[in-house]
Amino acid sequence: MKQLKSFIKKEFYHIFRDPRTMLILFGIPIAQLLIFGTVIKSEIKDVHIAIFDQAKDETTMQITNKLLSSGYFILDENLSNTAGIEDIFRKGKVKEVVVFENNFEEKLTREGTAAVQLIADASDPNMARLVTSYTTGIINDYIRKLNPNLQIPLQIEPQVRMYFNEEMKSAYLFVPGTMALILMLISAMMTSISITREKELGTMEILLVSPLRPSQIIIGKVLPYLMLSVINAFVIVLIGHFVFGVPVTGSFILLMLETILFILMALCLGILISTVAKSQMVAMFISMVALMLPTIILSGFIFPIENMPKVLQLLSHIMPARWFIAIIRGIMLKGTGLLFVWKETLILVGMTLIFIAVSVKKFKIRLE
Amino acid sequence: MIVIKNISKSYSDTRALKNISLRVNRGELFGLIGPDGAGKTSLMRILTTLILPDSGKAKMDGLDVVSDFKKIRQIVGYMPGRFSLYQDLSVEENLNFFATVFGTTVEENYDLIRDIYYQIEPFKTRRAGKLSGGMKQKLALSCALIHKPKILILDEPTTGVDAVSRKEFWDMLKKLQTKEITILVSTPYMDEATLCDRVALVQNGQVLDVDSPTRITEKFPRKIIRVRSDETYRLINDLRAYEKAESVFAFGQFVHFVGINDEVETSELDMYLEKRNHKNILAEEIQPGIEDVFMNMQSNI
Numbered sequence: 001m002k003q004l005k006s007f008i009k010k011e012f013y014h015i016f017r018d019p020r021t022m023l024i025l026f027g028i029p030i031a032q033l034l035i036f037g038t039v040i041k042s043e044i045k046d047v048h049i050a051i052f053d054q055a056k057d058e059t060t061m062q063i064t065n066k067l068l069s070s071g072y073f074i075l076d077e078n079l080s081n082t083a084g085i086e087d088i089f090r091k092g093k094v095k096e097v098v099v100f101e102n103n104f105e106e107k108l109t110r111e112g113t114a115a116v117q118l119i120a121d122a123s124d125p126n127m128a129r130l131v132t133s134y135t136t137g138i139i140n141d142y143i144r145k146l147n148p149n150l151q152i153p154l155q156i157e158p159q160v161r162m163y164f165n166e167e168m169k170s171a172y173l174f175v176p177g178t179m180a181l182i183l184m185l186i187s188a189m190m191t192s193i194s195i196t197r198e199k200e201l202g203t204m205e206i207l208l209v210s211p212l213r214p215s216q217i218i219i220g221k222v223l224p225y226l227m228l229s230v231i232n233a234f235v236i237v238l239i240g241h242f243v244f245g246v247p248v249t250g251s252f253i254l255l256m257l258e259t260i261l262f263i264l265m266a267l268c269l270g271i272l273i274s275t276v277a278k279s280q281m282v283a284m285f286i287s288m289v290a291l292m293l294p295t296i297i298l299s300g301f302i303f304p305i306e307n308m309p310k311v312l313q314l315l316s317h318i319m320p321a322r323w324f325i326a327i328i329r330g331i332m333l334k335g336t337g338l339l340f341v342w343k344e345t346l347i348l349v350g351m352t353l354i355f356i357a358v359s360v361k362k363f364k365i366r367l368e
Numbered sequence: 369m370i371v372i373k374n375i376s377k378s379y380s381d382t383r384a385l386k387n388i389s390l391r392v393n394r395g396e397l398f399g400l401i402g403p404d405g406a407g408k409t410s411l412m413r414i415l416t417t418l419i420l421p422d423s424g425k426a427k428m429d430g431l432d433v434v435s436d437f438k439k440i441r442q443i444v445g446y447m448p449g450r451f452s453l454y455q456d457l458s459v460e461e462n463l464n465f466f467a468t469v470f471g472t473t474v475e476e477n478y479d480l481i482r483d484i485y486y487q488i489e490p491f492k493t494r495r496a497g498k499l500s501g502g503m504k505q506k507l508a509l510s511c512a513l514i515h516k517p518k519i520l521i522l523d524e525p526t527t528g529v530d531a532v533s534r535k536e537f538w539d540m541l542k543k544l545q546t547k548e549i550t551i552l553v554s555t556p557y558m559d560e561a562t563l564c565d566r567v568a569l570v571q572n573g574q575v576l577d578v579d580s581p582t583r584i585t586e587k588f589p590r591k592i593i594r595v596r597s598d599e600t601y602r603l604i605n606d607l608r609a610y611e612k613a614e615s616v617f618a619f620g621q622f623v624h625f626v627g628i629n630d631e632v633e634t635s636e637l638d639m640y641l642e643k644r645n646h647k648n649i650l651a652e653e654i655q656p657g658i659e660d661v662f663m664n665m666q667s668n669i
Contacts, residue, residue, distance in 0.1 A: 002468055002471070003468055003469050003471065005468075006464070006465055006468035007465075007469070007471065009465075010454065011466050013454075013456065013457055013461065014454070014456060014457075017456045018456065128539065141547060189478065201455070202448055202450045202451075202454065203452050203453065203454060205418060205446075205448050205510075206446065206448065206451055206452050206453075206466075207469075208418060208441075209416050209417070209441055209444065210466070210469045210470060211438070211441050211442050211469070211470060211471065212469055229609045256580035331497070365437070366417065366418055366419055366420065367413060367418045367419050
């Protein structure tokens, strides 16, 4: 016990005395969260548009006002002919041009139909789709309110409601995802690096010749990083809540317990990596390539798992982050309790146990 | 105390140790002398249970290095060739850490390390990485000794250390010997060999000879002539070109010459070198040192 305590103390000295380690532990997670939070967006805000209004009557004015007051769009220019459209897109600032046809109001009241053309800059297809669908929505909404008794034959109007994330806020999606990514990377990378560093500097040789048991070395390596990663997770949830407004509707304690479980799993994975990697470089490389990309791509963090090919869907089952993201989305957004995430929790527990068992078994009591 | 029997060890295609047998007595200061790559480190790692031998047996204080590795790790103090302490921990922290790891305290065995530690104690709050080479070695020795080991194994402890520190280091080893610690030390420096009780000359994974340093040199049957002139490099080449030369090696500012037989006289060399326009020639007969023995054994393999 005394041996373990002094080992842990030594480990904390290493962490606090190395500015690089401190930066990776505390600087990178916060930076990553803020960057992901502001960059990955599936909502639009202040998109620049241009309007070519050939009718210039009351209806078109009202529609224009509605578009501009929605908060999604900013009017950049009023065009007077179609020739300017391509030029204005080439400049890159304007993402959409709204064209109203001649005699818009007259046609609408007399014939019941009038044409609006939406031209979008599809060099960024996601953006173009979002912008046009937002615009269509606003215009349809206006027309419907204008003629409440307008009955287009057999028209089906879906009423869409986005549950748990009514406003489709992307922050709700990326905070759980980023949390999984960061904890996975930091925990696995830091333990694997700190063990391989001992190998590289030759201190492992002395530790092995000492009466320390492999389990003591492993626990001594895991505990300090577990404590620091929990602090990290706490900071991420706080930033998610106060900067991006992501709620924690479920039990905060359950959330933290699940997080500790996930961190433990990642730490054991790190130890497993260190039993394979001979140098810090290799350890870092394995943690980065083998963990980061699959975690981003296959965990459902950015791309929905349901849309993947069957093979990748199967592969995503072995991604620990997939289960963790499901758990914290459940707890943070839906407010579910353990009753609804016990299956995912059990899978994580199982993975952790496997990693521990394999690491202890593979941990070399000799140099080769 | 240490019994090594027919130990062999190979790494993929190089044979590091070829059927080595050795015996180190209790309380002895035993030296493994040999150049880099001779197999000294491999042998020491087998004894410290860090690697497994391919064949053969080795016992430390009656404990087998393979099956009793846990017990051996309690009684052995090991100082690897590379400085292997935590560079970002201070002198004091390193010492305390290794003391607790071995289940003891610094105070308990302080008398054992006092002579060594008092020299670095003024710097005890300094990070180990910022110490000088000599001080690093003293700290490493202190850490290896902190649990009062029965056997101390030191892998090239004086490599890269200045002459004064080297001498101090060997004085300490002599002192430790009086405290009933068996010491196995390896070194590439021949002059340190004379400080051991007995030495084993190791080359290419084989033991060439085991004996006390004086007897090893006494056994050397050949006459050695030490030669000097103003141009050492040309001197070596000229001596090697001499028809009666068997081996010629540079030793500092001198060149050691061994003839094909012991009838080669110093005056003969004088004349030969004068003809070759060497200035300030000095040729004299000397007592062979361990280096001479070693160099000749090597050239005879």
